Amino acid sequence: MDVAFRIEVETLAEALDQLDYFAVLKLAAAATPAEIRAAYHRESRTYHPDRYAAVDDTPFREQIGRIYRRINEAYTVLRDDARRKKYAGDLAGPDRAGKLRFSEDDEAAVKEAQKKRAVEQLGQTPNGRKFYSAALADAQAGRWEGVERNMKMALAYEPGNERFKELLVQAEKNRPKHDFRIK
Amino acid sequence: MSDDIAVGIDLGTSYSAVATVIDGKPDVLTNEWGERTHASVVSFLEDGTVLVGNSAKRNIITNAENTVYSAKRLIGRFFFSDEVKKAQAVMPYKIVEGPNNSARVQIGERILAIPEVSALVLKEMKAIAETSLGREIRRAVVTCPAYFNDNQRQATKDAGRIAGLEVLRIINEPTAAALAYGFGKDISQRICVYDLGGGTFDVSILEIGRDVFEVIATAGDTYLGGDDFDDRIMAWLAEDFLAKHGVDLRQNKFCLQMLKEAGEKAKIDVGRDGQATIKVEGICQTPEGQVLDLEHVLGVDQFNRMVMDLVQRTFKVCDEALQSARMTASDIDAVILVGAPTRLPIVRQSVRHYFQKEPMAGIDPDEVVAQGAAIQAAALMNRSAASAGQASYLLDVTPLTLRVGTAGGWAEPVIDKNTPIPIEKSKTFTTSRDGQDRVRIRVYQGESKRADECEFLGEFEFSGFRIGYRGDVQIQVAFEIDSNGIVNVSATDTETRQKASTTIHLSSGLSENDIKSAIDKNAEVVLAGHPAS
Numbered sequence A: 001m002d003v004a005f006r007i008e009v010e011t012l013a014e015a016l017d018q019l020d021y022f023a024v025l026k027l028a029a030a031a032t033p034a035e036i037r038a039a040y041h042r043e044s045r046t047y048h049p050d051r052y053a054a055v056d057d058t059p060f061r062e063q064i065g066r067i068y069r070r071i072n073e074a075y076t077v078l079r080d081d082a083r084r085k086k087y088a089g090d091l092a093g094p095d096r097a098g099k100l101r102f103s104e105d106d107e108a109a110v111k112e113a114q115k116k117r118a119v120e121q122l123g124q125t126p127n128g129r130k131f132y133s134a135a136l137a138d139a140q141a142g143r144w145e146g147v148e149r150n151m152k153m154a155l156a157y158e159p160g161n162e163r164f165k166e167l168l169v170q171a172e173k174n175r176p177k178h179d180f181r182i183k
Numbered sequence B: 001m002s003d004d005i006a007v008g009i010d011l012g013t014s015y016s017a018v019a020t021v022i023d024g025k026p027d028v029l030t031n032e033w034g035e036r037t038h039a040s041v042v043s044f045l046e047d048g049t050v051l052v053g054n055s056a057k058r059n060i061i062t063n064a065e066n067t068v069y070s071a072k073r074l075i076g077r078f079f080f081s082d083e084v085k086k087a088q089a090v091m092p093y094k095i096v097e098g099p100n101n102s103a104r105v106q107i108g109e110r111i112l113a114i115p116e117v118s119a120l121v122l123k124e125m126k127a128i129a130e131t132s133l134g135r136e137i138r139r140a141v142v143t144c145p146a147y148f149n150d151n152q153r154q155a156t157k158d159a160g161r162i163a164g165l166e167v168l169r170i171i172n173e174p175t176a177a178a179l180a181y182g183f184g185k186d187i188s189q190r191i192c193v194y195d196l197g198g199g200t201f202d203v204s205i206l207e208i209g210r211d212v213f214e215v216i217a218t219a220g221d222t223y224l225g226g227d228d229f230d231d232r233i234m235a236w237l238a239e240d241f242l243a244k245h246g247v248d249l250r251q252n253k254f255c256l257q258m259l260k261e262a263g264e265k266a267k268i269d270v271g272r273d274g275q276a277t278i279k280v281e282g283i284c285q286t287p288e289g290q291v292l293d294l295e296h297v298l299g300v301d302q303f304n305r306m307v308m309d310l311v312q313r314t315f316k317v318c319d320e321a322l323q324s325a326r327m328t329a330s331d332i333d334a335v336i337l338v339g340a341p342t343r344l345p346i347v348r349q350s351v352r353h354y355f356q357k358e359p360m361a362g363i364d365p366d367e368v369v370a371q372g373a374a375i376q377a378a379a380l381m382n383r384s385a386a387s388a389g390q391a392s393y394l395l396d397v398t399p400l401t402l403r404v405g406t407a408g409g410w411a412e413p414v415i416d417k418n419t420p421i422p423i424e425k426s427k428t429f430t431t432s433r434d435g436q437d438r439v440r441i442r443v444y445q446g447e448s449k450r451a452d453e454c455e456f457l458g459e460f461e462f463s464g465f466r467i468g469y470r471g472d473v474q475i476q477v478a479f480e481i482d483s484n485g486i487v488n489v490s491a492t493d494t495e496t497r498q499k500a501s502t503t504i505h506l507s508s509g510l511s512e513n514d515i516k517s518a519i520d521k522n523a524e525v526v527l528a529g530h531p532a533s
Helices: A003-018 A033-047 A058-078 A081-092 A104-122 A126-141 A144-157 A162-174 B082-090 B114-133 B150-162 B173-182 B226-245 B253-273 B300-324 B345-355 B368-381 B512-524
Strands: B006-010 B015-022 B025-028 B042-044 B050-052 B094-097 B103-107 B110-113 B139-144 B166-172 B188-196 B201-209 B212-221 B275-285 B291-299 B334-338 B393-395 B402-406 B410-415 B423-430 B438-445 B455-463 B474-481 B487-493 B501-506
Touching: A003 A058, A033 A058, A033 B212, A033 B393, A058 A081, A058 B423, A081 A104, A104 A162, A104 B423, A126 A144, A126 A162, A144 A162, B006 B114, B006 B173, B006 B368, B015 B114, B015 B368, B025 B368, B042 B114, B050 B114, B082 B094, B103 B114, B110 B114, B114 B139, B114 B150, B114 B512, B139 B150, B139 B173, B139 B368, B150 B166, B150 B455, B150 B512, B166 B173, B166 B368, B173 B188, B173 B201, B173 B212, B173 B334, B173 B368, B188 B300, B188 B345, B201 B300, B212 B300, B226 B253, B226 B291, B226 B300, B253 B275, B253 B291, B253 B300, B291 B300, B300 B345, B334 B345, B334 B368, B402 B474, B410 B423, B410 B474, B438 B474, B438 B487, B455 B474, B455 B487
Parallel strands: B006 B139, B139 B166, B188 B334, B212 B393
Antiparallel strands: B006 B015, B015 B025, B042 B050, B094 B103, B103 B110, B188 B201, B201 B212, B275 B291, B402 B410, B402 B438, B423 B474, B438 B455, B455 B501, B474 B487
16 A cells, blocks of 8 residues: 555545535536446445455554545435435535535435425325326326316415426426317 | 464354355365354253354253253343243243343353353354364454344354454345355346345345445344244144144143254255155153154145245345335346255245246355355455455445434434445434533434334433533534444534543443453353364
8 A cells, every 4th residue: 555545545534524425426416326326336445444454554544434434424315316406405505515414404304305295295185185186097098188177276275286286297298289270 | 374364154043154265265164074054052061061063953952951042043132022032932941131131041050141152152163263274263254134233233243252253343144145146256236135044034135346245225034034934833743733632742841842853854854855754752741651752744835835924024025125225126137045944945936936037056055154254354354455455345234224212202313224334423412401411312223213112222321511501512422333233322512522421321232341251251161072272
């Protein structure tokens, strides 16, 4: 193991708290899931603590340990779509420096959003659910005009439901365009 | 130099094995009689020596009260747990309550902690390796089921220390099997390891990319194994015997052991030959003094019907693992079977049906785990790895969600299951009373939101931080899971960055002093059949 690598490890271990997860995994912000996995494997080959288990240098092994725990932390967040979305959003925000690590509050926010989404999948009001299920039946049969009509009704009951809005947009895209020509 | 070698030990519920890497290839070491696997049975003999292995297994019947088997079912468990209660009912040896709600084994006047019993099995493995290799062995990698919790892992590690071994690492059995399968093969595959052992069932899904073995998800059931198959046969035999002769064989521990032996043999025979002839002469005596024999024939169809629900249960666990990995059975490139019960045709057929794939051939389900452990042991001893790189990298995960107890009996997640390890995560706690000088945190592992439905790991008390008004003092608690899957907790005052002192109230584990005295006691034990060391 050369001196250059030792210096690199020491510098990296010191700088960890200034790096975002993309930098930890040496990735571009637009990385695909396959690239994230490949980067994780690549960084593991370099920084896996097992590789240095027989090295007689405790401070060095501690630095490697810190780096590798952060690599795992980064991978845990970036491989998960919901967490990654929230994290990338925070990084782009005004408090970038305070959002380099995914905190317990972020974790809670993601779980809350997932729960909300699960509820929205079904609708929160009886009438919302009724029109939503009618719309789903229409969608299955390919009657996109029916989907549009039903989703507009459903949204009247639940104006904030993201899932409902998505389906309406889809319906508007798919329904036959009005054709004014005389047949 | 005797320092530069380490062995891999598969410490199983029913059988154990030891292996090492010779000339770059993992090899299972045999004892003097050429046996490759050794019953995890410890028999305390009258002359004070201890017999371990296949010859000790015969003593389960003749020296029942002084012979301990299936200790792994008890390791790291609380005395009040269901598993310990069940063991008390069926085991011929005495299980008593120890300090901190732990379970202990009583042999005559001696009381042993469960890790002390497992340490004797490890001592035997060490002795086998030393005789076979002709040198002293001081370091080992020991395997445990992937679904073992922190208490069980800690206890396994303690067992290694007691046996006089430096435990380089605790690795998961399915991960070890995957390593032995993919080592040096230069493959890129998604594989599923189906590990049905004597007492536990694990499934791990891995993505192998040449030298990297990434565990994507793991799931398991620590209450399901080959022993449960034996139990089904035993229950059938006993019910039938009761109907015929009006004698319940399960009431007598001696008869129960003969019944157990018959059940285990019948399972193996029926799996191999499609039919088993059960014959135990003189299994018991009626109150009138008539000696009765047990005689039966078990056909494969009948056996399959008996155990079908157990086999189905394994696939529920497979479903769970696949779901966590966000895959379906058809995404799996190869299925690896581990554990002796996977030799049963019913298990193989069901696995083939579930994955729509033939399980990998040419893998010895009894030896593959020890081989993987040996590969990992060699990797951890490799001094040139630092510059030249390693031949394999294990990227494992934690099998259970780590939680902290909150008011009202809830347990809040801190580190999710299937998170890669080693990992650390911190959580901030605030004081809830004015002038509060200590914070107590209870740590759990499990998938339930209710604390009482999770496994209790321990209680940590932090003190020595700043004293202030309530809500004023913030304490940051760092939870770390190391490469062994063992949990460490530390705390700092966020404002002063001062490290708070920690008192760990061990759940049921051994204290440092207990371990030290156990090491001495273990060193004094003379293993029967080996020269005294």
